[in-house]
Amino acid sequence: MDDTVDYSDTELLNLGQQFDQQALAEIYDRYSDPLYRYAYRLTGSEQMAEDCVSETFSRYLNALEKKKGPRDLLRPYLYRIAHNWIMDQFRKNKSEISIEATTQPFVARDQHVDDAVSEKEQAELLRQHVERLSPDQRHVIVLKYLEQMDNAEIARIIGRNVGSVKALHSRALNNLRDWIG
Amino acid sequence: MMTEKKQPEEIIEMLDLLRDVPKRDASRRAAGKAQFLAQVKRISEKTVSISWFARLMNVSRSSIPNYRLSTLTIGLILAMLLLTFSTTSFARQAQPDQFLYPLKLWLEDQRVGITSQTADIIELRLDYAEERLREMEQTNLNLSNPALQNSISNFMYNLAEAARLIAEDPAHEPLLERLNSLQSRFDELISRLQEDQEDKAKTSDDKSNQFDDENIDDDREEENEPDEDLDDDNEGLNDRRDDDEVESDDTDDEEDITDDKDSAFEDPDDSDDSNDPDDGND
Incomplete structure (x- = not known):
């Protein structure tokens, strides 16, 4: 696969479903930083933002393994995973976030x-x-x-x-x- | 002092202040990517052996044409399996003069080919030799028939192979008794088949002689014809009978005819003609 080729989201999605390693690496490069910023803006924590990115891509691979990944749009799919993870953290760590906010x-x-x-x-x-x-x-x-x-x-x-x-x-x-x- | 509330556009503009975030730590980013790619590799290695199967069964996620291909592929595979199974089953029961008989012999060779233990190979060879004997015993084929000859050749080949393997290792000598038993049965069978063949040949000779006798009778009838023309039928008939009888008596015609028929043909098997299985085979 040519490294210089710029794949569209749809192409990356299809290649990712086939577990093309180069395509999956490209997906990580393309979306990990925006997801990090998104998670940081919501949580205010660098550590939580990194954990969110890591967990998002892990869940994405697990879904691909079970043939349940995104069917048409990759970006909202990844953001949804991140959203769900953050919401779970909010529920689990509600009191901690409140304390962090006040400090x-x-x-x-x-x-x-x-x-x-x-x-x-x-x-x-x-x-x-x-x-x-x-x-x-x-x-x-x-x-x-x-x-x-x-x-x-x-x-x-x-x-x-x-x-x-x-x-x-x-x-x-x-x-x-x-x-x- | 009351501050006028900001317009939504102003709020939106202020939100740009939140756009900048602390720069992401490069080492943590690299570690995260490495962890991700390691998981990719792990999953790839796990799914390679079943990917073709997963693609075959991936009906719910495929577009309609792929769905049809999967169903067609499954159907073709099942049909091929069924055809193979049924053909193999019929081949196992094939007789020497049937179409699937060569396949039967080929399957036997393949089975021997995948058997590793020498004792098992000898057992198989003897089993197949015995199967050839059964086929020969059940068949109605003539000894000179190519199909039967093929069967005989295969029997002798299996027996020879078994004998060779037994000779190579004294541990297999207990199987020699079975081999000798098969050989004896084969010799008896061949003798019987040869006798039957000779009997058939003899029977066909006798029948050809029978035809000669009938010709004589025809000649006799022809000779009698002028008599029939001159006399009434009954008298002509009596004349024919007179030719065949030593002494004639109208009241004993039937008995005399029967006796004379016996004496004329001198064939002790005449009374068994109706039960002779070879009558229709010549």
Whole structure:
């Protein structure tokens, strides 16, 4: 297989189903960093983000082995695995995440973002507000504005219909507007 | 001071602040990739031997044409297995003059070929020799028939092979008794077949003589014809009878005819003609 060939997602998906090692390596190179960023934005932890990537690809291979991998779209499939893993971690480690959130450089919740001095402080404040959102709202915001996905793809990842995605999106923005001011 | 709430577009714009994340640790990335590729290799090695089977049975995930191919392939394989099994079964029962008989002999050779133990090979050779004897005993074929000759050759070959293997190792000598028994049976059978063949030849000679006698009778009838023309039928008939009888008496015609028929043909087997199995075989 020629290393210089740029495979489409569909080609990679088909080759991956046949356990083409080069195609699977390409899949890892193409999606591991975006998945890492996605997991970090949701969890705020580098360790959890690495664990999420590792577990996502492991589950992907297990599904391929059982002939149950993605049928048509690879990216939402991988993101869905990551989403499910993160949701499981949220349920298991709910209290730990709350503690971690409060140990971050503290900015009072009612403090407006405009009052923050540096961009870094602004980002941190905003991140804290995003973490206050419900898991589904948080996922929608991150996937839509940080991963640049459309509503249909988001719906596939979080297992909801497009209407629910729109509703979650609207509520999330309203909540952020209320908190940020 | 009340701050005017931001518009959604402003919120969205602010979310860009969250776009940057800490750079991923390169060593951890490399370790993660290595772990992933190791798992790929492990699974690949495990699934290679069954991939063809998995593809064959992968009906639910295949597109419709592949589904049809899988079903067709399964059907063809089953049909071939059934054909092979049925052909082999029929071949095992084939007789020397039947179409599948060469296949029967070939299957026997293959079975000997895959047998490793010498004692088992000798047993097989003797079994097949005995099978040839059974075929010869059951057959109605003439001794000169090529099919029967083939069977005889195969018997002698199996027996010779068994004898050779027995001679090579004294441990197999107990099987010599069976070999000798088969040889005796074979000799008896061949003798019987030869006798039957000679009897048939003799019978055919006698029958050809019978035809000569009938010709004589025809001649006699021809000679009598003028008498019939001149006389009434009964008298003509009596004349014929007179030719055959030593003494004639109208009241004893039937008995006399029977006696004279016996004396004319002098064939002690005439009374057994109806039971002679060779009558129709010449």
